[in-house]
Amino acid sequence: MSYIKLLREQNPLVICLTNDVVKNFTANGLLAVGASPAMSSCIEDLEDLLPYAKALLVNIGTVNPELATFYKKAVALANKLNVPVVLDPVACSAGAFRKKIAMDLLEEHQITLLRGNAAEIAALVNDKRNELKSGNSSQVQEVVSKGVDSEGVSNPGQLAEQAAKLFGMTSIVTGPVDGISNGVKTVEVAHGSAMMPLVVGTGCLLGAFLGSFIGIEPGSESSKEDFVFHSALHGLTAYSLAGEMAEAECKRLYNKVEPGSFQIEFLNALYRIQDSDVEA
Ligand SMILES: Nc1ncnc2c1ncn2[C@@H]1O[C@H](COP(=O)(O)OP(=O)(O)OP(=O)(O)O)[C@@H](O)[C@H]1O
Numbered sequence: 001m002s003y004i005k006l007l008r009e010q011n012p013l014v015i016c017l018t019n020d021v022v023k024n025f026t027a028n029g030l031l032a033v034g035a036s037p038a039m040s041s042c043i044e045d046l047e048d049l050l051p052y053a054k055a056l057l058v059n060i061g062t063v064n065p066e067l068a069t070f071y072k073k074a075v076a077l078a079n080k081l082n083v084p085v086v087l088d089p090v091a092c093s094a095g096a097f098r099k100k101i102a103m104d105l106l107e108e109h110q111i112t113l114l115r116g117n118a119a120e121i122a123a124l125v126n127d128k129r130n131e132l133k134s135g136n137s138s139q140v141q142e143v144v145s146k147g148v149d150s151e152g153v154s155n156p157g158q159l160a161e162q163a164a165k166l167f168g169m170t171s172i173v174t175g176p177v178d179g180i181s182n183g184v185k186t187v188e189v190a191h192g193s194a195m196m197p198l199v200v201g202t203g204c205l206l207g208a209f210l211g212s213f214i215g216i217e218p219g220s221e222s223s224k225e226d227f228v229f230h231s232a233l234h235g236l237t238a239y240s241l242a243g244e245m246a247e248a249e250c251k252r253l254y255n256k257v258e259p260g261s262f263q264i265e266f267l268n269a270l271y272r273i274q275d276s277d278v279e280a
């Protein structure tokens, strides 16, 4: 399916409740691919905007107790309005406060897509397994948390599948190789650039970016569950390929790849990426 073409025709409104570090980069990344970003900070505003939205992103990167309450209300409203929700549990592996907020959102509300790095998703999977007191938690690869990012796992597809099964939603584990699973289908995507983790917010923007893909109106008979998986996989692949395109463009323009120029070229690549690049 021509997801990127449809996205650009439809300009889906993606409402982002995201952290203070990445708001500008997130809005620019969504505009570059052809989506329509809006940041929002209170439930009164969301009550006006969310009826028009095609997706809601909740990224807990700079959460505080007041924001945690807002996020819960926001996700409850999105569920009521049938707006799909992407959850990015930023650094939930680094502290109990963040992890509880992410777990509460996962367990008390309907999240459509969970996106995190390996440490974050492993922390949630381990917690859920302990809570269920069933199965063998040694199946879950232990990942040492380093704060807001991690070096990844050797089997991100397997970790994504475990998260998808335990939480009952499509899950994505990112890193040098990405994994996506809905518990039935699991795919690994081995593209991207080693410069991506050196630009803050490439993971955070990805959550919003994927929101714009799952927010596309398919205009076909594909099932809703399949659509989330396939549109998110297309978006995930496009995003990693854009990383490769940005790296190639930095080499062409500057004969070297550095974070500042990479950030600019990455936005340019999101603007240029086509369905044919993903399908090649
Ligand atoms: N070493 C790498 N090589 C290629 N691509 C990478 C590498 N590390 C991360 N990526 C890509 O970078 C993007 C962000 O993934 P990452 O796991 O770094 O997110 P994150 O840790 O949540 O980032 P942030 O907290 O900065 O937003 C993904 O598209 C992923 O494929």
Ligand SMILES: Cc1ncsc1CCO
Residues within 6 Å of the ligand: 019, 021, 022, 061, 062, 090, 148, 200, 201, 202, 203, 204
């Ligand atoms: C650096 C940082 N601190 C809180 S959120 C954030 C961005 C994570 O991508």
